[in-house]
Amino acid sequence: MTGDRTDVLPSIGDQHASTTVIPAVPAVPAIPAAPSGPPVPTTASLEAERVSAWFGQRKVLDRVSLEMPAGRVTALIGPSGCGKSTFLRILNRMHELVPSAALAGEVRLDGQDIYAPERRLTDARKAIGMVFQKPNPFPAMSIQDNVLAGLRLTGTKIGKGEREGLVEESLVRAGLWLEVKDRLKQPGSALSGGQQQRLCIARSLAVRPRVLLMDEPCSALDPTSTRVVEETIQQIAADVTIVIVTHNMQQAHRVSHQCAFFLAAHGTPGVIVEHGPTDTIFDNPQDQRTSDYVNGRFG
Amino acid sequence: MADVRPRKLSRRSTGADAVFEHGARAVGASVLVITGGVGVFLAWQAYPTLKRYGLSFFTESQWAPDQDVIGIAAVLTGTVSVALVAMTFAFPLSVLVALYISEYAPARIRSTLVSLVDLMAAVPSIVYGLWGFFLIMPYAAELALWLQRNFGWLPFFKVENTDPDAAVWDTSRYVASAFCAGIAVAMMVMPMACAVMRQVFSQTPQGEKEAALALGATRWGMVTSVVLPFGRGGVIGGTMLGLGRALGETIAVVLIVSPAFEIKPRILEVGTSTVSSLIAGRFGEASTSQLSALLAAGFVLFVITLIVNTLAAVVVNRSRSGAGTDA
Ligand SMILES: Nc1ncnc2c1ncn2[C@@H]1O[C@H](COP(=O)(O)OP(=O)(O)OP(=O)(O)O)[C@@H](O)[C@H]1O
Ligand SMILES: [Mg+2]
Numbered sequence: 001m002t003g004d005r006t007d008v009l010p011s012i013g014d015q016h017a018s019t020t021v022i023p024a025v026p027a028v029p030a031i032p033a034a035p036s037g038p039p040v041p042t043t044a045s046l047e048a049e050r051v052s053a054w055f056g057q058r059k060v061l062d063r064v065s066l067e068m069p070a071g072r073v074t075a076l077i078g079p080s081g082c083g084k085s086t087f088l089r090i091l092n093r094m095h096e097l098v099p100s101a102a103l104a105g106e107v108r109l110d111g112q113d114i115y116a117p118e119r120r121l122t123d124a125r126k127a128i129g130m131v132f133q134k135p136n137p138f139p140a141m142s143i144q145d146n147v148l149a150g151l152r153l154t155g156t157k158i159g160k161g162e163r164e165g166l167v168e169e170s171l172v173r174a175g176l177w178l179e180v181k182d183r184l185k186q187p188g189s190a191l192s193g194g195q196q197q198r199l200c201i202a203r204s205l206a207v208r209p210r211v212l213l214m215d216e217p218c219s220a221l222d223p224t225s226t227r228v229v230e231e232t233i234q235q236i237a238a239d240v241t242i243v244i245v246t247h248n249m250q251q252a253h254r255v256s257h258q259c260a261f262f263l264a265a266h267g268t269p270g271v272i273v274e275h276g277p278t279d280t281i282f283d284n285p286q287d288q289r290t291s292d293y294v295n296g297r298f299g
Numbered sequence: 300m301a302d303v304r305p306r307k308l309s310r311r312s313t314g315a316d317a318v319f320e321h322g323a324r325a326v327g328a329s330v331l332v333i334t335g336g337v338g339v340f341l342a343w344q345a346y347p348t349l350k351r352y353g354l355s356f357f358t359e360s361q362w363a364p365d366q367d368v369i370g371i372a373a374v375l376t377g378t379v380s381v382a383l384v385a386m387t388f389a390f391p392l393s394v395l396v397a398l399y400i401s402e403y404a405p406a407r408i409r410s411t412l413v414s415l416v417d418l419m420a421a422v423p424s425i426v427y428g429l430w431g432f433f434l435i436m437p438y439a440a441e442l443a444l445w446l447q448r449n450f451g452w453l454p455f456f457k458v459e460n461t462d463p464d465a466a467v468w469d470t471s472r473y474v475a476s477a478f479c480a481g482i483a484v485a486m487m488v489m490p491m492a493c494a495v496m497r498q499v500f501s502q503t504p505q506g507e508k509e510a511a512l513a514l515g516a517t518r519w520g521m522v523t524s525v526v527l528p529f530g531r532g533g534v535i536g537g538t539m540l541g542l543g544r545a546l547g548e549t550i551a552v553v554l555i556v557s558p559a560f561e562i563k564p565r566i567l568e569v570g571t572s573t574v575s576s577l578i579a580g581r582f583g584e585a586s587t588s589q590l591s592a593l594l595a596a597g598f599v600l601f602v603i604t605l606i607v608n609t610l611a612a613v614v615v616n617r618s619r620s621g622a623g624t625d626a
Contacts, residue, residue, distance in 0.1 A: 094307045094513060099406050126515030136506035153516035153524060200510070260573060 194225020384481025499533025532618020
């Protein structure tokens, strides 16, 4: 694990002093005091520098740079097909799973390039978790095993006692504990879509990622589940840096501290037109196109 | 409660639809009729033999029609041991090849490999027989000697009337065995089992694979935790389909083994016989009553393969992957 890097981190307190105030959500019980399982890492900042991406010969991102500060929620918005998912998948090295995909630029986790040849691919993905658009729990595993799947897959060993604590803690953080605590042995596929998505969040949190990427995590969910997932995001934001892609402007407004607006003009690769604090992007955008988009005039 | 009954809906198809529907139904039915016909024919022909020899048909190992001694105990065990040897080689081979093709191979190599494996399935079995006889048997004999030296204490790795530590080893005791035939048969059933497995593996939901990888799993971790559990039905089903084929394989076995009618678990030792090689070997010279006996043996084989294949189909259809669902 990467828990030994506390010294190089920027102080989180400073970051929180600015702009948006997120209301506390009382519906979710407090996180157990003594965390169990792997050591708890502190949040990390993520920095993309001049990231370009191709699918075959087609360039879909052109020198995109974005800073995603530690402990904040960054929302990526923009019309369909402008490269938000591609950008997000570059941030944890999932992009290279597509056979024809290529990329350029750097992605730095706490200042260190995750694409550097001496760094292991699996370490990058372990440190930077991902929640997908479509909930994808492992259907053959129980709820509990789903939560612990990441540990098993990465060969992280923890004691039996610690295991229960970690399951509870992860499910509490994902806002699912109260609904499933009596049926941890049931298969993960027996949950509703919204519950499955929160199970996936719990599964990602259990490996103690320093960053959590979410690609339209609520687009398959009903409003109530969406609400709960948003509350979850706000709860965990303090200890996990979050980058979320969303098509829902209200959602971006509600959950994010800063926003980046992606756009791919006709036939050209996607770029970030504008980024900054969420309030500024929504209330006082500098670019006409941003203003048009957030006010629903196109896209 | 009011008395509401479902309304009758007319499902009668018209025009081209009707022609196609009835045509397809007729063809489908004819497949059933043919398979059933084969079974009925065999049973009909086998009846006199089964009635005459009764249970001893299954317990007698000699096949000597001129002495009125006929039984399939030896050929049946021979059939099973050849098939088991074949599956021992074919199973790991087909799982690994299928996994490599569906999960590891780069796109360009993948299509080449797929057609190569398909080509393997298209090679006539006589070619495998010749290949096994001339190219594999010498090496198989050495492998057999090695197995006997190291694992000879296992009953099925014994070779009688030999001394594994002799200065000059008696090759002729180690060839033409169930082991040699099994290797050739393995090459024939591998492509078939592999095709089923590959197809099932490639249906693994992308979302689950990505979920595992995004958690930091290695590719092998992803395969063992997602692909193999998902494809379990296909692995079992493909193996059993291969087994069904291995049980009936004839010509390669005829070429390789030297016939022996003895119930023996010693697969490395020279000489064995299978039901199909018995039929192929004796068919030409058979009199009417002998023909009935051969067809009785064939009937038993037919029933066994039918059972194996049916089980395979049930397993594949029951499994998550076979049902083609995604939820
Ligand atoms: N696997 C792929 N192969 C080829 N091209 C792809 C692939 N995935 C995405 N693209 C292309 O890359 C561009 C960016 O796609 P991407 O999925 O990143 O967009 P997006 O902003 O996430 O859109 P949406 O909001 O609809 O999810 C699109 O033009 C798309 O056609
Ligand atoms: Mg997308």
